[in-house]
Amino acid sequence: MKAIRTLALACAVSAVALNGALAQTSPGTSPTNVYEPKSGQEGKDVVWVPTPQALVDRMMKMAEVTKDDYLVDLGSGDGRTVITAATLGVRAHGIEYNGDLVELSKRNAQAAGVADRATFERADIFESDFSNATVVTLFLLKALNLKLRPTLLDMKPGTRVVSNTFDMGDWKPDDKIDAGGNCVSWCTAYKWVIPAKVGGTWSLGEGELKLTQTYQMLSGTITTNGKSLPISEARMDGTKITFTAGGQRYTGEVADGKMNGQTAGGQSWSATRKS
Numbered sequence: 001m002k003a004i005r006t007l008a009l010a011c012a013v014s015a016v017a018l019n020g021a022l023a024q025t026s027p028g029t030s031p032t033n034v035y036e037p038k039s040g041q042e043g044k045d046v047v048w049v050p051t052p053q054a055l056v057d058r059m060m061k062m063a064e065v066t067k068d069d070y071l072v073d074l075g076s077g078d079g080r081t082v083i084t085a086a087t088l089g090v091r092a093h094g095i096e097y098n099g100d101l102v103e104l105s106k107r108n109a110q111a112a113g114v115a116d117r118a119t120f121e122r123a124d125i126f127e128s129d130f131s132n133a134t135v136v137t138l139f140l141l142k143a144l145n146l147k148l149r150p151t152l153l154d155m156k157p158g159t160r161v162v163s164n165t166f167d168m169g170d171w172k173p174d175d176k177i178d179a180g181g182n183c184v185s186w187c188t189a190y191k192w193v194i195p196a197k198v199g200g201t202w203s204l205g206e207g208e209l210k211l212t213q214t215y216q217m218l219s220g221t222i223t224t225n226g227k228s229l230p231i232s233e234a235r236m237d238g239t240k241i242t243f244t245a246g247g248q249r250y251t252g253e254v255a256d257g258k259m260n261g262q263t264a265g266g267q268s269w270s271a272t273r274k275s
Contacts, residue, residue: 035100052187055164055179056084059189062177063135063160065090072133074125074140074148079105079118081137086114090135094120095128131155139164139186153215157196157254158238164189171215174237192216195236196254202271209259209271218243 059081065071067089073081076094078101085092086109096102102122109118126147130136136152136159138145145168152161165186167173173190199213207224211234218234222245234243239254241261250269252261259271 035104052179052181052183053080053084054181054183055187055189056081058177058179059137059162059164060084060088062175062189062191063137063162065135069134070132071135071137072130074130074136074138076105076120077101077139079108079120081139082118082120083109083112083114085135086118087112089117091117092119093130093133094118095123095125095130096120097122097124134159136161137164138162140166142166142169145169152192153194155194157194157236159194161192161194162189163191166190168192172217174216193238196239196241198236198241198254198259201274202259203274204269204271208274222246 063069063071065085065088069090071082071085071090071092073085073092073094076082076096079094079096082092082094082105094102094105096105099122102120105118105120106115109115109120112118131154133155136155138148138161140148140163145163145166149168149171152159165188167190171192174193175191177189177191179187193216195213195216197213198211198218200211202209202211204222204224207222209220209222209231211218211220211231213236216236218231218236218241220231220234221228222231222243223229224246229246231243231245233249235241236254240251241254241259242249242251244250249264250261251264252259252269252271257273260268261270262268
């Protein structure tokens with residue numbers, strides 16, 4: 001998909017990659033014939049415009065990428081986000097609708113020396129399976145983010161989603177940053193962590209934990225010793241649950257229909273899903 005994407009390469013590789021892309025042309029081809037995307041050019045669903053490399057770099061930090069991650073960029077444009085991730089040792093993949101941009105991305109990755117970690121395919125993001133990603137990046141319009149939202153929420157809990165400029169409507173971000181410096185446009189990024197689905201009723205020893213979930217935010221009650229107490233400051237962070245009840249802070253992990261954790265006072269607690 002021809003999504004909005006950054007023009008610049010990661011600072012350390014930009015000049016090498018662009019020069020390398022020119023060198024990758026076939027014999028007898030003039031450099032003036034090398035495909036160059038133009039800011040504002042029409043795409044399938046959005047136009048393509050540049051974004052500051054400083055923001056791309058900060059998006060990587062925001063996502064807390066490591067070499068164990070698999071990053072998928074939806075609408076990868078000329079591949080700059082994927083290549084930036086690859087220079088950090090991350091295995092990264094770009095899905096892009098424009099075939100010219102895909103080929104340019106491959107040349108840039110080759111020139112940057114990261115083609116073994118930065119891969120690209122021509123495809124429609126709405127018809128692609130990226131469920132094995134641990135990090136998803138995108139620079140789309142809000143309407144497209146909302147269209148993708150159900151798919152993202154069904155991904156593995158703990159997956160990080162980072163969007164350049166556009167949010168997810170009433171799904172509030174877990175974090176927000178800007179590019180800093182002299183950035184004047186396309187300077188903001190948002191992050192969400194896919195929450196485990198915990199809404200429902202849980203057995204808590206001889207008591208009960210009832211949870212209502214709206215994205216990562218929780219509300220509900222905890223019943224112990226026949227007394228029902230409201231919970232507050234309740235939320236999910238991937239598979240981690242935290243809430244306060246009766247003046248006690250609870251933290252725990254959710255996996256396979258069970259919760260296990262400790263209170264701030266050091267007491268262990270566990271719960272099993274009932275419904």
